[in-house]
Amino acid sequence: MKSRGFRGGLTLPLDESPALLLPILDLTQSLPPNPHQSDRHRSNTDAVINHDGQHDTDPLKSLGDPINGTRSPSADRAGIEHLCGLGGAGFSLARKIASGQHSNIDTLIINAAECEPMMACDQALIRESAAAIVHGIEDLLHHTGVMRAMIGIESHRTTEISLLRHALAHRRGITLHTIEPRYPTGSESLLIRVLTGRQVPVDGLPRDCGVLCFNIATAHAFGVWMREGLSQTSRIVTVAGNAIDTPRNVRVAFGVPITQVITSVEPTIDSANLKQYEVTVGGPMTGRAMHGIDETITAKTNCLIIDQPAEALPARRCIRCGQCNDVCPVNLLPQQLHWYARDSQIMLDDLQRFHLDQCIECGCCDVVCPSQIPLTAQFRVAKVALDDSREREARADLAAQRYTARELRLKRREQEKAARIAARKTELAKTRKPGSDRHTAIQDAIKRAKASRAKGSPG
């Protein structure tokens, strides 16, 4: 397959996440199987893109121009289908909007608080394009038909706050709120609680309490699509860590290999010595190790941390000091969960009882633990086990149900057959001559046969 694509062109529709859009000219070549793909942590399906270095700045002409109003509503919708949340979870924007359509949404929350310490990609975006962000929020309000939007930002980001204030002047319906800069208030449910005082229900979504939450970069991308017709093909990534001399934010096209980003930011690192460093994809708290050298930037990649390898202290026993209980932002009891999630024996019932599935994996308990127990990692494994056992239970229920249904069917057939035989018997009994019975008839026939044989062969 060899076809020439254009910037913003559609490449591959994926079932879960929005389609990947071409960041640059010319899609070619094959789709290698993705070794990192699993049901739970799906990474992007890779296409190999060869580019000739020319950025085609004339996107999606065929869909019409939004500026002079020649673009059709269906084209607008098609573009939204391909937008994807830039907050870190990569949730489809179109799905999020659609999910709120039948609930009473009265507020949009725009998350301008950085997800984690060290991260500064949202900060960079505000400095770069505060006005475009506000346009994006207005477009989101218009599109969803909601009257009110609240922007949440940490109180110490004074430059960004004044930039947003300036951009927001004389606009109605959008308010700016400062929040205490304390990790993890950038987390969706906590931000909603701080700003609106509402609690996202357990096993619920923000829409269940009348709120839709968007990252500030998502709002920006939405506005850029609606106003300029440019699709989302790049994002701002923070590159930091103690191996980086000058940490910075870079705008990177989706699909660029992570190694390339790192080597271009830090000249002392090249592809040969990169292996000596620890590369974390995501923030310092919730990030994970890089899957492999061929991993690429996706809409979810908000931060890269490159560290000198540090010697990890061995985990010791839990001393039940209770510090993790104090720091847990969602009021769980990590030391109790730790006890039930020990490697040797995961106690699923108890984990469920202590609401393991409400853990947001923020990593706070890891930081305060004086015994260096890798609690979050343990909880991740236990969560998988919990999911697994629930799935197993559901399968067993289904099997039991189908087994009983089959048994009932077989029994019914048996009864029907017996009834059929009985009916036929009574029918036959009716047609038989009165007085004759089978046994004597047979005996008679045998006698007749014997008699005729005796007559036919004398001697």
Add this chain to the structure above:
Amino acid sequence: MIAVLVITGLALAIGAMLSVIHHHTGNNTETLSDSINRLLPQTQCAQCGYPGCRPYADAIAADEAPINQCPPGGTHTIEQLAGLLGREVIPLNSTFGETKPDAVAFIDEMTCIGCTLCIHACPVDAILGAGKFMHTVIASECTGCELCLPPCPVDCITLLPVTRSVATS
């Protein structure tokens, strides 16, 4: 005399209330056999010597069978049963089989002759097909019980391991 009357009256009233509550809640209708059945893996493989999980549960409830005859459930099920019944945990009786990893049946459609024998053997109706038409396994409903293997005249059914993704990072 009054005291006796009051106490009797109270006893009758509380008794009546309790019986009404008992009648209305009605969630304690689960028999021992039901509880046992819920702990069994519902593979319906009949390896225990009974034609399915429910009959085995009935037998355990009637104290006719020991709790260590379920190979798919393995140690985990034995532990849970022991907990429920207040018995001691005993090792799996290996004459009934060994615990194997989860699997689903897969029909090689090139070899299948459409004889329907496996359809009749499947305890959970997880095989789809008709006489002289190709059969296929509904993977989400297959329990991996292996009961379809012996009747197949052309050996076109294999058991494939179920891969569950466990993310560890």
